[in-house]
Amino acid sequence: MSAAARTPRPVSIASFAQMQNVRKDDEHNEVEMLMPVIAEVFGNIGITKDDVDFICSGSTDYLIGGPFSFVMALDAVGVWPPRSESHVEMDGAWALYEAWVLLQEGEIDAALVYSFGRSSLGDLNEILSLQLDPYYLAPMWPDTVSLAALQARALIDAGKATEADFAAIAARSRKDALSNPKAQVANDIPAETLLEDEYVVSPLRRHALPPITDGAAAIVLAAGDKARQWSDKPVWITGFDHRIETHSLGARDLTSSPSTTRAAEVAGLADGPVDVAEIHAPYAHQEIIIREALGLDETVPINPSGGPLAANPLMSAGLIRIGEAAASIKSGKAKRAVAHATSGPCLQQNLVCVLEGE
Amino acid sequence: MSDETTDAPGPVTMLATPIGLDFDFTPGIAQSKFLRGLEQGKFLGQRCPVCGKVYVPSRGSCPTDGVPTTEDVELSNVGTVTTYCVVNVPFAGQSIEIPYICAQILLDGANLSFMGLLQEIPTDQIRMGMRVEAVWVEPDQLTPSLASVRYFRPVDEPDADYETYKEYL
Numbered sequence: 245m246s247a248a249a250r251t252p253r254p255v256s257i258a259s260f261a262q263m264q265n266v267r268k269d270d271e272h273n274e275v276e277m278l279m280p281v282i283a284e285v286f287g288n289i290g291i292t293k294d295d296v297d298f299i300c301s302g303s304t305d306y307l308i309g310g311p312f313s314f315v316m317a318l319d320a321v322g323v324w325p326p327r328s329e330s331h332v333e334m335d336g337a338w339a340l341y342e343a344w345v346l347l348q349e350g351e352i353d354a355a356l357v358y359s360f361g362r363s364s365l366g367d368l369n370e371i372l373s374l375q376l377d378p379y380y381l382a383p384m385w386p387d388t389v390s391l392a393a394l395q396a397r398a399l400i401d402a403g404k405a406t407e408a409d410f411a412a413i414a415a416r417s418r419k420d421a422l423s424n425p426k427a428q429v430a431n432d433i434p435a436e437t438l439l440e441d442e443y444v445v446s447p448l449r450r451h452a453l454p455p456i457t458d459g460a461a462a463i464v465l466a467a468g469d470k471a472r473q474w475s476d477k478p479v480w481i482t483g484f485d486h487r488i489e490t491h492s493l494g495a496r497d498l499t500s501s502p503s504t505t506r507a508a509e510v511a512g513l514a515d516g517p518v519d520v521a522e523i524h525a526p527y528a529h530q531e532i533i534i535r536e537a538l539g540l541d542e543t544v545p546i547n548p549s550g551g552p553l554a555a556n557p558l559m560s561a562g563l564i565r566i567g568e569a570a571a572s573i574k575s576g577k578a579k580r581a582v583a584h585a586t587s588g589p590c591l592q593q594n595l596v597c598v599l600e601g602e
Numbered sequence: 603m604s605d606e607t608t609d610a611p612g613p614v615t616m617l618a619t620p621i622g623l624d625f626d627f628t629p630g631i632a633q634s635k636f637l638r639g640l641e642q643g644k645f646l647g648q649r650c651p652v653c654g655k656v657y658v659p660s661r662g663s664c665p666t667d668g669v670p671t672t673e674d675v676e677l678s679n680v681g682t683v684t685t686y687c688v689v690n691v692p693f694a695g696q697s698i699e700i701p702y703i704c705a706q707i708l709l710d711g712a713n714l715s716f717m718g719l720l721q722e723i724p725t726d727q728i729r730m731g732m733r734v735e736a737v738w739v740e741p742d743q744l745t746p747s748l749a750s751v752r753y754f755r756p757v758d759e760p761d762a763d764y765e766t767y768k769e770y771l
Contacts, residue, residue, distance in 0.1 A: 276662040279670055293668055309625030319661055320669020367626045374621065383619040547605025 256345045256478035258354070258466040258597065260567035261285040262459065265428040265555035269366035269458040274303075274313060274391055278320035278360055279398040279461050285356070285462040289474040296464065297352035300343045302336035303559050304361040306371050317360060325530035327482045328352075335341040335359065336461060336563030337524075337585030337595050338576045343465050344484055353468040360460035361559035368456060368558075376589060377491045387588065389453060393445035395498040396529040400447060402499045404536075407447050410528040411435035414451040414553055417528075421550025428555040429455045452528040459557025461564045483511030483598035486585075491592065498590050504537035508582075513538060516600075519578035520545050524585045526552045533591060536586055549573065562586065566597050573601040628696050632662035635674060637746035641737045645677040645709055678710035681754075682762040684770045688725045699722040700726045706755055707734060708770050722755035726769035731761035 264379060285291055293372050299321060314331040325330060332338045336359025343355035349543075369387035376382040401406045412435045421430035441449035464474075471478045487503035487510075489496055501570035508514070521544050525531035531546060542544075547553075549568040552561045562585025569583035578601070583594040629637060632648055636659035639646030647658030648671035660671050686705040689698075703720040705728070720734060725733065734754040744750045 264658055268628070270628050271631060273633060273661060276630045276632065276670075279663055279668075282668070306623075309623060309627075309727055316661070319663045319665040320668065322664060322666055324666040362628070365628065366624070370623055374623075378619070383617065567626070 252347050252481075252484070253350060253467055254471065255344055255465050255467045255481045256306065256471040256475060257463055257481065257566065257570035258471065258474045258478070258572055259285045259288040259464040260462070262461040262560070262564055262567065263557075265426055265457045265459045265557055267428065267456060267458070269362065271363070273309065274317050274360055274362070275320045277458070278358060278462075279289050281460045281462045282356070282358060285358075285464055289464065291464070291474065293323075293356070295532055296354045296356040297327065297471075298346055298355040299323065299327065300339040300355065300357050301331045302334050302339035302357075302563065303331070303361055304333050306374060306410045306562050307361050307363060307365060308556060309366060314347050321356065321358075321553075321597075335524075335559050335561065335587055336463075337566055337597070338486065338562075338587070340463060340465065340485060340563060340566060340597075341486060341595060344481060347465060347467050353398075353466060353470045355465045356462065357465065357563065358364065358460065358462035359560040359563050361557055362458040363456045363556075363558045364458050372589070374447050376418065376493075383443050389448065390445050391450045391493065391589050392453075392530075392577055394493075395533075396436055396447050396452070396527065398498045399532065401531050405529060405532045406497055407449070408435065408439065409532060410448070410452040411438040413528040413531050414438055417547055417551050417553040421554030422549050424550045424554065426555065427550045428457050429549060448527065448529075454526040454552050454556035455554070457555050457561075458558040459555065459560045459564075460492055461557070461560040461567060463563060463567055468495075477574070477602050479573045480602075481597060482600045483513065483515075484512035484598070486593065486595035488588075488593040491588070493590060495586045496590070496592075499533065501533050501537035501594060502589050504534055504591070504594040504596065505539075507594055508538050511598060513598055514581055518544050518580055520548060520569065520572045522547055522549065522551065522572075522581070522582045522583045524562045524565045524570040525554050525591075526554055526561070526586070527554060530534045530586075530591055534586075534594075537594075538582060538584065538596070548577075562595065566599070568599070569599050573599055630662055631758060632660040632671065636660065639676075640748065640750040641744050641746040643741065643744055645679070645712075645736070647677050647712055647714075649673040649675050656711060657714045658709060658712045658716065663748045675711065677712050678734045680733065681707045681709035681712070682767050683720070683728070683730060683734055684708050684715050684767045685730055686720065686728050688728065703728050705734070705754065706770075708767055713770075718751065719753040720755070721753040728761065729761065731755050731764060731767065733759040733762060
């Protein structure tokens with residue numbers, strides 16, 4: 245790896261906002277969902293849409309059931325006079341990556357990144373099966389919970405985890421979510437009680453599954469003078485990378501995540517201590533895989549926000565991890581943090597973002 | 603696909619995998635007002651508090667200024683054809699007898715045109731600037747849907763001056 249890859253142009257997370265995560269928002273359309281979030285992410289630092297040079301969003305038409313929904317969503321920003329704009333059919337964490345790459349070129353100093361998704365409009369098990377390869381897997385419509393359960397079973401069979409571990413992660417996450425006002429599912433139920441749940445798909449009980457969530461989130465990135473103008477103590481992105489594995493589930497070892505490990509290496513995660521990790525592991529057992537892939541020991545707190553087990557707004561849950569990790573640094577609770585985002589079935593694609601305060 | 607010379611199945615060379623998904627539609631606060639207006643036989647739009655433009659239907663924001671559109675505006679039943687297309691081509695699922703006219707209509711007081719069916723006029727007499735009005739279904743047939751508008755038809759008025767609608771082509 246070249247030294248240059250580890251010394252990117254400093255870019256800061258200047259502002260972060262997210263919608264109240266809910267099971268179903270049937271009152272607002274996508275534009276109405278996004279407008280308060282965009283207003284908040286600008287308002288936090290006293291700027292307007294005219295202060296950003298680039299806009300990038302993350303969403304998918306498959307959740308809404310209509311084409312080009314990301315174009316309609318731009319109405320929430322008001323892109324006039326015209327400016328450079330882009331979209332990824334991915335979680336907003338990847339939209340953030342695109343904006344970060346553009347900021348690396350040095351021609352612009354600020355970008356707005358946002359994401360939105362309503363998981364409540366259709367049957368998620370059917371919708372998510374369409375992200376599988378269209379020849380061998382998708383025609384069988386395997387549901388997303390069953391695929392996750394296969395992964396969980398493989399983890400147990402490999403001796404890397406037990407069902408009690410899954411319950412402990414779920415109990416911890418939702419207890420931590422009690423202090424997160426934006427969380428959808430927050431409670432204090434002991435793991436032993438959770439283990440009395442029925443299986444949804446063995447070995448996954450209800451508590452090991454993420455909630456179905458409608459949500460939206462936004463981040464403003466800033467570099468150069470703007471990073472200093474908009475914050476006294478900027479939170480810097482010091483490493484950023486994402487990697488993907490084959491779409492063929494049968495060709496992967498589902499109990500490990502080499503794409504996460506590689507992304508963490510390129511992002512320089514091991515160059516310093518980690519005070520907190522925000523991990524986008526929608527299913528409880530996936531946290532075990534990602535923790536190991538990131539090389540985090542048991543002392544590193546995971547998901548003090550509650551994580552995706554407390555709110556899993558598709559297309560936003562990864563971006564929110566980066567926002568929450570930045571918030572931990574901004575509040576002084578952490579000096580160096582890592583955020584992770586995932587996409588695809590059974591942790592197929594993974595993104596690692598290393599953040600540091602001053 | 604089977605081998606034509608024997609009964610034994612041949613190699614699979616093609617696979618049809620039909621896909622269908624059902625979704626709920628959430629129109630949101632602003633568009634719900636528009637749809638409820640149709641149910642009452644009227645066009646309801648919203649005005650931007652910054653630029654003053656009136657959108658019908660409104661999706662709740664001004665796409666230029668990015669601010670919520672909060673002021674409700676009832677629009678006229680009468681408008682202007684800004685541009686049009688005469689449909690002569692049959693296609694699957696066609697519900698209207700060809701030829702017919704599909705027109706962009708700018709309602710009086712609105713700053714956004716929308717597409718409507720134009721009838722009660724020979725297709726060779728349609729022109730830009732023509733003044734038209736909405737013909738609604740019977741009151742007991744009104745629903746929160748554009749199906750409440752049967753079609754638009756010409757009104758006996760001089761054509762609108764090009765200057766009044768040139769921004770909306």
